Amino acid sequence: MTLMKVSATEGWFAMAAREVDVRRWLQEVREDRSLTQTEVDRRTRQLGENYRVSQSYLSQIERGTRPFTDLGAERMDGLRRVYGISPEEWVKRTGISLMTPDDVSLTSDANESAPGYFPEYTIPSGLQSAIEKHGDRFPALRTEAVQRNLSLARYYDGNGPESADDWLSYYLSIAKWIEN
Known part of the structure; x- marks a missing residue:
């Protein structure tokens, strides 16, 4: 895997030969x-707005003009469900493990007290450093939703960003898709 600098505003993103294989496989x-791409759009929209993969977005992914990893976990899970792919097959083909609320067994007490429950996550030390170092300039880094999404970040090799600056670059490259 190679990290490439796109521009000062877009940050770093992972480029892997496997990306091409994943795009081809999904198509x-x-x-x-x-x-059709339009049918995928309709079916993912039925799963909920967070799972929706629009026709134009899917077209960009399949053509390679947008990285597959831009989808984010919920949209990837939407595709997985619409395509009828098992979680095991998804991990095998993409190298990305998706953990969604539907994958978590909850007790009845947990269901009553936390209707929007997401699995627990740990903020990596590098991300914590990025929050402390850059949180004043980028206040969204301090929000729970952004921290959760970033904490679950992994590249195809199973690792994520490490240093505070790597985390900031990663955040900047995906911010418009993970901020509410």
């Missing part, structure tokens, strides 16, 4: 299931 699965 093949869609076509094998006789789904």
Whole structure:
């Protein structure tokens, strides 16, 4: 995997040869299931707005003009569900493990007290350093939703950003997709 600098405002993103394989595989699965990009848009929208993958967004992913990892966990899970791909197959093909609220077994007490429950996560030390170092300039870094999304970040090799500056660059590259 190689990290490339796109521009000062876009930050760093992971480029991997596997990205091409994932894009091709997703397109093949869609076509094998006789789904159009518009139908995928409609079906992912039915799962909820956070899971929606629009036709134009999917087209960009399949053409390679937008990295597959830009989808984020919820949109990836939306595609996985619409395409009928098991979580195990998804991990095998993409190298990305998706943990969604539907994957978590909750007790009845937890269901009553936390209807929007997400699994617990740990903020990596490098991300914590980024929050402390850059949180005043980028206040969204201090929000729970952004911290959760960033904490779950992993590249194809299973690792995520390490230094505070790596985390900031990663955040800047995906901010418009993970901020509310």
